[in-house]
Amino acid sequence: MSYELTIEPLGQTIEVEEGQTILDASLRAGIWLPHACCHGLCATCKVQVLDGEVDHGEASSFALMDFERTEGKTLACCARLESDVTIEAEIEEEPDAESIPVKDFPGTVKRIEQLTPTIKGIFVELDEAIHFQAGQYINLDIPGLGISRAFSLANVPSTGREIELNVRIVPGGTGTGYLHEKLAEGDRVKLSGPYGRFFVRKSANVPLLFMAGGSGLSSPRSMILDLLAEGSTLPITLVYGQRSRAELYYHDEFLALAETHPNFTYVPALSDEPADSAWQGFRGYVHEAAKAHFDNDFRGRKAYLCGPPMMIDACISTLMQGRLFENDIYTEKFFSAADAQQVRSPLFKRV
Ligand SMILES: Cc1cc2nc3c(=O)[nH]c(=O)nc-3n(C[C@H](O)[C@H](O)[C@H](O)COP(=O)(O)OP(=O)(O)OC[C@H]3O[C@@H](n4cnc5c(N)ncnc54)[C@H](O)[C@@H]3O)c2cc1C
Ligand code: FES
Numbered sequence: 001m002s003y004e005l006t007i008e009p010l011g012q013t014i015e016v017e018e019g020q021t022i023l024d025a026s027l028r029a030g031i032w033l034p035h036a037c038c039h040g041l042c043a044t045c046k047v048q049v050l051d052g053e054v055d056h057g058e059a060s061s062f063a064l065m066d067f068e069r070t071e072g073k074t075l076a077c078c079a080r081l082e083s084d085v086t087i088e089a090e091i092e093e094e095p096d097a098e099s100i101p102v103k104d105f106p107g108t109v110k111r112i113e114q115l116t117p118t119i120k121g122i123f124v125e126l127d128e129a130i131h132f133q134a135g136q137y138i139n140l141d142i143p144g145l146g147i148s149r150a151f152s153l154a155n156v157p158s159t160g161r162e163i164e165l166n167v168r169i170v171p172g173g174t175g176t177g178y179l180h181e182k183l184a185e186g187d188r189v190k191l192s193g194p195y196g197r198f199f200v201r202k203s204a205n206v207p208l209l210f211m212a213g214g215s216g217l218s219s220p221r222s223m224i225l226d227l228l229a230e231g232s233t234l235p236i237t238l239v240y241g242q243r244s245r246a247e248l249y250y251h252d253e254f255l256a257l258a259e260t261h262p263n264f265t266y267v268p269a270l271s272d273e274p275a276d277s278a279w280q281g282f283r284g285y286v287h288e289a290a291k292a293h294f295d296n297d298f299r300g301r302k303a304y305l306c307g308p309p310m311m312i313d314a315c316i317s318t319l320m321q322g323r324l325f326e327n328d329i330y331t332e333k334f335f336s337a338a339d340a341q342q343v344r345s346p347l348f349k350r351v
Helices: 022-028 066-070 174-181 214-229 251-260 286-293 309-321
Strands: 002-008 012-017 046-051 073-075 085-088 103-114 119-126 137-142 147-152 162-168 188-195 208-213 236-242 264-270 302-307 329-333
Touching (some): 119 174, 137 162, 147 162, 147 174, 147 188, 147 214, 162 174, 208 214, 208 286, 208 309, 214 236, 214 302, 236 286, 251 264, 264 286, 286 309, 302 309
Parallel strands (some): 002 085, 302 329
Antiparallel strands (some): 002 012, 046 073, 046 085, 103 188, 119 162, 137 147, 137 188
């Protein structure tokens, strides 16, 4: 059993299976609708139902209030069709966005590397190569647990069937706990993707600033390696924050890239390194390192921020103080279940 969904103002009509959400059906048809938490909590995916009946599913009463339901609004990430439906969504034109339908990808874990004491590199050979834009992420089904978790693709899009995930263990975390403690080489896994609008706006042709924290290096690494591989001559700066030298991974790779590419600058920052260690680099947080490096003037760039929500919020404040504003800042917040329950700032849209 399926219904037809027409998406305005695109005027496109797609099939939606019984039980499938509007968002899932749209992404799998290659139509991007705004979304973030995917669990009915943040309201990013709110759309107007112009015609037909929907079941609002598990939409929270905060994200979709009673009067909005009466007005015909629904959350695309939760809503399932009960008839043929027409919706109206706010879809922004993105000249650099590729329209890549989301698909399921089975694969085999090829190797697992301990990148730092808390981050594992998980390399999966997919049965079929995934096409994605550097910076995007996948949802990995956690074997046997009936849950999936989001992880950014850390490899460049041109690595064929092998993908790399950098997974930081969350204390008490169900999914990352399994991946760190139980997942083994040779295991079969399944993921879906690609997701997200975190990719380089290449057509802007302006200097790029990447700010990353923890395992939030994954997307920027893919984006930077991709830019350098295609011969970009734009100034590219990576400000990367970790707690300690032991947690600083791919450090030698970025040092070597900075040696061989005059347009690439690498600024590592450690926030909790022992005072008596041999570390010669910046001591402090990512936003502090960026502020010092650019002398508090970020004008004329595009900034790409990836990592924990608190780090991103601190970076946004710093960038704004240094006169870089919303239209030039793109973020990928590594939301967790707890973060998703916080109300998003109306000031900021997430990509
Ligand atoms: C778009 C996107 C891309 C992501 N990419 C990556 C990536 O490349 N690498 C990576 O390591 N992670 C990434 N994450 C985060 C990753 O999905 C979470 O770490 C994961 O959801 C935690 O799952 P869990 O099952 O281990 O924890 P849960 O069992 O869901 O949570 C257990 C407890 O830990 C808390 N918690 C969960 N996550 C965090 C966190 N990050 N920090 C602090 N407390 C937390 C929860 O609130 C809860 O109390 C990404 C998240 C998003 C949304
Ligand atoms: S993406 Fe639908 S409510 Fe968050």
